[in-house]
Amino acid sequence: MANSIHDALFKATFSQVEQAASELKEGRQEGVLEGRRVMLLKQLGARFRTLPDAVVARVNSAGTADLEVWAERVLTAATLAEVVGDV
Numbered sequence: 001m002a003n004s005i006h007d008a009l010f011k012a013t014f015s016q017v018e019q020a021a022s023e024l025k026e027g028r029q030e031g032v033l034e035g036r037r038v039m040l041l042k043q044l045g046a047r048f049r050t051l052p053d054a055v056v057a058r059v060n061s062a063g064t065a066d067l068e069v070w071a072e073r074v075l076t077a078a079t080l081a082e083v084v085g086d087v
Contacts (some may be wrong), residue, residue, distance in 0.1 A: 036067045040074065048080045054087040055080060 022070075037059055044051055044059070062070070073083045 025037070033064060033067075036071070037062065040067055040071055043071070044072045044080065044083065047074055047077075051080070052087065055084055058084055058087055 020040055023062050041051065041056065042053065059067075059070070077083045
């Protein structure tokens with residue numbers, strides 16, 4: 001009986017640790033994504049000055065793939081539309 005209690009306690013604790021690790025990983029990924037958004041907005045602001053609200057909203061809702069493409073485009077684009085498209 002002591003073994004079964006020990007096993008149940010171990011499984012419950014292990015499950016909680018796995019869930020906490022998963023939440024930590026998810027939080028870290030969101031933090032990295034948010035950092036990319038902030039950096040791109042800084043780059044766009046430095047290059048094109050005033051950013052329309054629609055561009056800020058688009059960047060703030062963008063995923064990793066779009067952010068990576070836009071981060072490259074900002075280096076050579078002549079206009080804001082060349083970076084993020086028409087908004």
